[in-house]
Amino acid sequence: MANVAAAKDIPAAIPAARPRFNASATVLIGMTAVVAFLAIYPVGWLVYGSFSSAPPLQDGVLTIGNYIKAINNPLIRGTFWNTVIFSFGQMVVAVAIGAGLGWIIARTNTPGRQTFELLSLIVFLIPGLLAVLAWTMLLSPSKGVINQLLMWMFDLEKAPFNIYTMGGMIFLHGVYLAPFTYLMITPAFVSIDSGLEESARMSGSGVLKTFWRITLPLTRPAILSTSLFMFIIGLESFDIPQMLGAPYGIYVFVTQIYTTCCVQYPPDYGQATALSSVLLVAAAVLIYFYRRSVRQTSRFETIKGKGYRAGAADIGGWKWVTFAICVFYFFMTVFLPFAIVLIGSFLRFFGRFDMEIFQRMTLENYSRVMAHPALVNGFLNSFGLAVVAGAICVLMAAVVGFITIRSKMPGRGLLDAVSMLPVAYPATVLGIGLVWAWVVIPLPVYGTILILAVAYITRYVPIGLRTVSGGIVQISDELESASKMSGAPWLYGFRRIILPLMRPTLAAAWLIMFLLFMRELSMSIILAGTGNPVASVVIFDYYSSGELPPMAAASVIMAAAMIAVVWFSRTFLKISYTDLRVG
Numbered sequence: 165m166a167n168v169a170a171a172k173d174i175p176a177a178i179p180a181a182r183p184r185f186n187a188s189a190t191v192l193i194g195m196t197a198v199v200a201f202l203a204i205y206p207v208g209w210l211v212y213g214s215f216s217s218a219p220p221l222q223d224g225v226l227t228i229g230n231y232i233k234a235i236n237n238p239l240i241r242g243t244f245w246n247t248v249i250f251s252f253g254q255m256v257v258a259v260a261i262g263a264g265l266g267w268i269i270a271r272t273n274t275p276g277r278q279t280f281e282l283l284s285l286i287v288f289l290i291p292g293l294l295a296v297l298a299w300t301m302l303l304s305p306s307k308g309v310i311n312q313l314l315m316w317m318f319d320l321e322k323a324p325f326n327i328y329t330m331g332g333m334i335f336l337h338g339v340y341l342a343p344f345t346y347l348m349i350t351p352a353f354v355s356i357d358s359g360l361e362e363s364a365r366m367s368g369s370g371v372l373k374t375f376w377r378i379t380l381p382l383t384r385p386a387i388l389s390t391s392l393f394m395f396i397i398g399l400e401s402f403d404i405p406q407m408l409g410a411p412y413g414i415y416v417f418v419t420q421i422y423t424t425c426c427v428q429y430p431p432d433y434g435q436a437t438a439l440s441s442v443l444l445v446a447a448a449v450l451i452y453f454y455r456r457s458v459r460q461t462s463r464f465e466t467i468k469g470k471g472y473r474a475g476a477a478d479i480g481g482w483k484w485v486t487f488a489i490c491v492f493y494f495f496m497t498v499f500l501p502f503a504i505v506l507i508g509s510f511l512r513f514f515g516r517f518d519m520e521i522f523q524r525m526t527l528e529n530y531s532r533v534m535a536h537p538a539l540v541n542g543f544l545n546s547f548g549l550a551v552v553a554g555a556i557c558v559l560m561a562a563v564v565g566f567i568t569i570r571s572k573m574p575g576r577g578l579l580d581a582v583s584m585l586p587v588a589y590p591a592t593v594l595g596i597g598l599v600w601a602w603v604v605i606p607l608p609v610y611g612t613i614l615i616l617a618v619a620y621i622t623r624y625v626p627i628g629l630r631t632v633s634g635g636i637v638q639i640s641d642e643l644e645s646a647s648k649m650s651g652a653p654w655l656y657g658f659r660r661i662i663l664p665l666m667r668p669t670l671a672a673a674w675l676i677m678f679l680l681f682m683r684e685l686s687m688s689i690i691l692a693g694t695g696n697p698v699a700s701v702v703i704f705d706y707y708s709s710g711e712l713p714p715m716a717a718a719s720v721i722m723a724a725a726m727i728a729v730v731w732f733s734r735t736f737l738k739i740s741y742t743d744l745r746v747g
Contacts, residue, residue: 189573191563191567192567192571192573192575192576192579193575195560195563195564195567195579196575196578196579196582198560199560199564199579199582199583199625200582202586202618202621202622202625203582203583203585203586203622204582204585205601206594206597206598206600206601206602206622207444207585207589207594207597208601209597209600209601209604210437210440210441210444210593210596210597210600210601211437211441212600213433213434213437213596213597213600214230214231214434214437214438214440214441215227215228215230216230216434216437217229217230217434218434219431219433219434220433220599220600220603220604221603221604229434230434230435230437230438231438233432233434233435233438234435234438234439234442237435239415239420240420242415243415243416243417243420244417246330246409246414246415246416247398247399247416247417249330249334250330250333250334250337250398250401250405250409250416251395251396251398251399251416252395252398253330253331253334253338254333254334254337254338254341254394254398254401255338255391255394255395255398256338257334257335257337257338257339257341257342258337258338258339258341258342258344258345258394259345259349259387259390259391259394261338261339261342261345261346261493262341262342262343262344262345262346262348262349262390263345263346263349263383263387264489265280265284265342265343265346265350265490265493266345266346266349266350266352266353266383267353267379268280268486268489268490269281269284269346269350270350270353270354271353271379271477272477272479272482272483272486273477273478273479273483274479274483274486274487274490275483275484275487276487276490280490280494283494283498284343284346284347284494285343286498287340287342287343287494287497287498288343288344288347289679289726289730290340290497290498290501290723291682291683291700291719291722291723291726292340292403292404292683292685293403293407293683293685293700293703293704293707293715293719293722294501294505294719294722294723295336295340295404295501296336296403296404296407296408296707297505297508297707297712297715297716297719298500298501298502298504298505299327299332299336299501300327300407300408300707300712301504301505301508301514301712301716302327302500302501302504303325303326303327303332304326304327304328305322305323305325305326305327305328306323307514308323308325308327309504310325311323311324311325327408328408328409328411328412329408329412329414330409330414332408333404333405333408333409333414336404336408337398337401337404337405339493339496339497340497341394341397342493344394344397345390345394348386348390348393349383349386349387349390351386352382352383352385352386352387353379353383385457388457389454389457392450392453392454392457393454395450396447396450396451396454399417399418399443399446399447399450399590400418400447400590400591400592400686401416401418402418402419402422402591402592402685402686402689403685403686403704405418405419406418406419406422407704407707410422410423417439417442417443418443418590418592418593418686420439421436421439421440421443421592421593421596422592422689422690424436424439425596425599425690426689426690433596433599433600436596437596437597437600440590440592440593440596440597443590443593444588444589444590444593447588447589447590447593448588451587451588502723505716505719505720506716506720507521507525508712508713508716509529509530509713509716509717509719509720510525510526510527510529510713511524511525511526511529511713512524512526512528512529512713513713514712514713514716529713529714529716529717530717530721532714532717533714533717533718533721534721536702538694538697538702539697539699539702539703539718541697542697542698542699542700542701542702543699543721543722543725545613545616545696545697545698545699546681546682546698546699546700547682547725548613549613549616549617549620549681549698550677550678550679550681550682551678552617553616553617553620553621553677553681554620554674554677554678554681555674555677556617556621557620557621557624557625557628557677558628558632558670558673558674558677560621560625560628561625561628561629561631561632561673562632562636562662562663562666562670564579564580564583564625564629565629565632565633565636566636566662567579568580568583569633569636569637570636570662583625583626583629584626584629585626586622586623586624586625586626587626589623590686591623591684591686591687592686592687592690594619594622594623594687595619595686595687595689595690595691596690598615598618598619598622598687598690598691599690599691602615602618611693611695611696612695612696613696615691615696616687616688616691616692616696616698619687619688619691620681620684620687623684623687624677624680624681627676627677627680628673628676628677631669631672631673631676632666632669632670632673635666635668635669635670636662636666636669668738671733671737675729675730675733678729679726679729679730682699682700682722682725682726683700683726684698684700685700685701685704688700688701689701689704699718699722702718703715703718703719703722706718
């Protein structure tokens with residue numbers, strides 16, 4: 165009788181009969197096929213294009229002439245060294261600032277640490293277009309506010325700073341990439357046993373000596389692996405090198421690829437694909453060493469089964485020094501740039517600053533940009549892509565993450581490997597590959613908004629996967645086991661148990677995708693045509709034509725829209741800022 169009663173307690177909604185087909189295998193094979201197609205298909209066409217003597221849709225023969233032409237390009241040697249110098253330089257700046265922020269926020273009693281953590285997230289989400297515009301207005305040798313102020317104060321004949329240099333590119337990229345390194349390095353600081361630092365101080369070591377002799381060595385694996393990853397990001401960076409360097413003859417690989425493919429006439433697709441293939445191989449090799457470096461951390465573990473203590477250390481009067489450093493950094497990266505862009509958006513002409521500047525302010529720029537059909541359509545397209553394609557990206561990441569982390573399906577390792585392939589693809593390189601891949605397919609994809617959706621999803625599925633993986637790991641498998649014991653297939657358990665429990669993580673992952681899609685430029689500038697503009701490309705066109713005040717107005721509107729979405733998500737969807745973690 166007890167068994168009969170227990171059977172009656174099984175919810176009727178759970179199907180008891182075994183399905184006629186293997187749903188698990190079907191989902192695994194289907195998802196692997198979709199992810200593999202998105203990740204491998206464009207790269208296959210990219211490699212083919214690098215050996216083809218003709219552009220897409222034209223008959224040609226296989227040849228190595230594109231590689232020979234690329235090697236013989238008189239700019240290639242300078243481009244190579246520029247790429248190395250820029251990638252290394254911005255890596256040093258980003259890691260130094262990010263590690264400093266990680267130590268200050270995680271290991272010290274500096275006042276305002278929670279506020280600084282929130283501000284670091286804001287810096288991370290600032291679009292590159294807005295950062296470039298702000299610092300162009302601040303450090304342009306002819307119109308920069310800081311340069312004009314210093315020339316007036318010290319009676320200088322020449323501007324002391326020039327943002328349109330390699331040093332300017334390194335400074336700007338490193339400063340705004342630092343919060344990303346902070347997110348990657350901080351867990352290593354948090355996991356240090358504070359007893360080690362206390363022992364050093366009791367032995368007479370000061371704050372700086374303890375940091376240098378104890379804290380820094382224990383975080384060395386995280387710092388080294390993060391440094392390698394930041395170098396890879398430097399190789400792939402497009403917006404800052406293109407806007408600050410390319411107009412003045414400072415090319416890196418990605419800007420040289422873009423110039424060869426999209427600026428010069430006629431475009432040289434063969435040379436562009438050859439350079440893209442070389443950059444792809446270099447990025448793939450570095451990603452391999454990065455993943456190996458991440459695994460080599462066990463000998464630096466300090467958290468053991470007992471005797472572990474965590475907490476912030478009292479650094480005495482030094483806390484006001486670290487407080488001042490953080491205030492200065494966030495003033496230079498958040499408040500000053502936003503203020504100068506906001507002021508510039510109300511001016512007809514940017515460059516003359518005096519006491520009458522507020523009398524010359526006007527709303528003309530806002531009226532102009534809101535009447536610009538391409539910009540209005542661009543905002544609508546970007547918003548639609550960010551909402552819909554972002555949701556699709558997160559859903560795909562959730563399915564892939566559940567299969568690879570929680571299931572026992574054979575072949576799940578292949579799905580995990582394939583889904584992470586786009587990590588090694590520089591965005592510009594992926595854009596070139598997608599041009600070849602979709603122009604040859606007799607489907608209405610290339611030249612439409614769909615090609616951008618495909619590009620965004622392909623590029624950012626790995627980030628979505630790493631974002632939702634933490635939420636999947638935190639859910640106990642007892643709930644799934646109970647579902648399976650009741651006769652439910654895994655797909656039913658995933659839909660009725662895992663997805664509802666992961667709602668906060670999925671919402672946070674979608675918000676990350678939304679913000680990334682809204683600001684994406686590297687692929688959009690290659691794939692977006694006149695019939696399907698996106699906001700970032702139209703704003704970039706303003707910069708290219710030297711129209712800084714209209715660009716400032718458009719950037720303010722874009723930033724306001726993104727802030728509004730973040731506020732709405734936090735207020736009504738209850739997305740916590742602590743859920744926004746990438747990696």
